[in-house]
Amino acid sequence: MNPELIEKVTKLIVEKLQTQNGTGSSHSHASAEPKTAVKFWNHTSAASVSDFQAAAEPSGLAEKTAGNELITFGSYSERRQADSKKRIVKEQTKDIVHPSSGIENPYDPEGLKELISKTPARIGIGRAGLRPKTETWLKFRFDHAAAVDAVYGTVNEELLNRLDLFKVSTMVSDKEVYIRRPDYGRKLSEEAKQMISEKCPKEPAVQIIISDGLSSSAVEENVEDVYLSLQQSLKSLGIDTGIPFYIEKGRVAVMDDVGELLQPKVIVLLIGERPGLVSAESLSAYLCYMPRKGTIEADRMVISNIHKGGIPPVEAGAYIGTVVQKILKYEASGVSLVQKES
Numbered sequence: 551m552n553p554e555l556i557e558k559v560t561k562l563i564v565e566k567l568q569t570q571n572g573t574g575s576s577h578s579h580a581s582a583e584p585k586t587a588v589k590f591w592n593h594t595s596a597a598s599v600s601d602f603q604a605a606a607e608p609s610g611l612a613e614k615t616a617g618n619e620l621i622t623f624g625s626y627s628e629r630r631q632a633d634s635k636k637r638i639v640k641e642q643t644k645d646i647v648h649p650s651s652g653i654e655n656p657y658d659p660e661g662l663k664e665l666i667s668k669t670p671a672r673i674g675i676g677r678a679g680l681r682p683k684t685e686t687w688l689k690f691r692f693d694h695a696a697a698v699d700a701v702y703g704t705v706n707e708e709l710l711n712r713l714d715l716f717k718v719s720t721m722v723s724d725k726e727v728y729i730r731r732p733d734y735g736r737k738l739s740e741e742a743k744q745m746i747s748e749k750c751p752k753e754p755a756v757q758i759i760i761s762d763g764l765s766s767s768a769v770e771e772n773v774e775d776v777y778l779s780l781q782q783s784l785k786s787l788g789i790d791t792g793i794p795f796y797i798e799k800g801r802v803a804v805m806d807d808v809g810e811l812l813q814p815k816v817i818v819l820l821i822g823e824r825p826g827l828v829s830a831e832s833l834s835a836y837l838c839y840m841p842r843k844g845t846i847e848a849d850r851m852v853i854s855n856i857h858k859g860g861i862p863p864v865e866a867g868a869y870i871g872t873v874v875q876k877i878l879k880y881e882a883s884g885v886s887l888v889q890k891e892s
């Protein structure tokens with residue numbers, strides 16, 4: 551963790567987003583669109599990971615421009631730098647099992663290479679007879695195991711302590727129940743309600759909540775940077791926040807229970823996404839204006855795909871702050887926000 555670096559980067563991004571918004575665009579939706587959002591790192595480019603690391607390493611901060619639009623920032627924290635060995639092994643594994651093409655003598659090698667560079671999906675992997683190649687199969691098994699671990703794992707207490715988050719639970723007792731009964735994950739336990747009421751001030755402008763959801767790995771990998779950058783972003787926009795906390799085994803709609811209890815104007819829920827075979831570490835931010843029992847899904851919004859191969863965590867945190875600002879301005883979120891804005 552390097553709070554100073556995060557502060558610096560967040561300020562830069564918020565300024566950039568503010569300028570873009572101020573230059574006449576009426577766009578509002580959370581999904582990144584060229585005119586209003588920072589353009590994010592081109593993670594599908596074959597060279598991007600090493601370029602990114604190389605650029606980020608000397609100062610810990612990378613800022614690059616391509617055309618006049620692309621800005622990228624290194625979000626690697628000190629903690630992760632210390633953990634770089636693990637990451638390097640992972641990246642090397644990726645290189646080994648994601649060769650530029652597994653197809654022998656392709657008809658159009660350059661075309662195939664270009665297609666492969668456009669997506670992290672398993673295309674152009676070739677075959678050995680009727681079966682996948684051993685490398686491909688092993689990588690598949692590896693990614694599947696990572697996905698299972700992400701769902702069944704728990705978030706490290708040390709991380710929660712470091713971020714000064716107290717922990718509460720939903721009505722779910724174990725992960726099997728969590729998977730079979732999403733409705734239980736949408737409700738706080740009675741103890742949780744009591745603890746939240748005791749510890750948190752009511753009616754803050756913004757209440758931040760963090761939950762493992764469907765991927766504890768997503769929280770462990772990304773939440774620190776997103777959270778610190780989000781706090782910084784809200785601070786620089788002059789927006790107050792309540793006391794954040796962690797909800798174990800939560801679902802997105804658990805924010806409705808928190809809304810009933812604390813009545814914030816906006817809830818931001820940082821939660822682990824259902825893992826796929828490309829990433830098991832992807833985090834989402836779900837936002838809603840005054841969530842309550844009976845809130846409809848169309849009033850929520852999501853900024854998804856926050857991870858090192860998607861939206862870099864620090865950029866995401868900065869961006870979420872500006873979305874919160876818009877929600878507060880229009881007193882609406884989701885489809886209602888789009889309607890009010892247009």
Ligand code: B12
Pocket residue numbers: 580581732763764800801802803821822823824825832834847848850851852853854855
């Ligand atoms: C599972 C899933 C669904 C399931 C949810 C079923 C369920 N009850 O869990 C179904 C198939 C219904 C679904 C529908 C839609 N989804 Co969807 N979904 C996902 C997926 C694969 C995982 C979400 C997840 O893990 N959430 C975390 C867990 C813990 O949440 P949960 O409480 O169990 O379930 C809630 C969320 O999943 C949420 N949710 C799911 N999708 C969406 C989309 C939006 C815009 C919102 C606000 C909420 C939301 O609704 C569930 C019920 O509250 C993501 C991919 C990703 N990378 O995140 C896409 C994703 C979030 N969905 C997306 C979209 C576009 C939609 C739809 C708008 C598609 C459509 N045109 O109808 C609808 C909207 C649904 C809604 N709630 O408003 C996009 C959002 C893009 C964006 N940034 O705005 C994503 C990122 C996929 C993608 N890459 O395009 N989705």
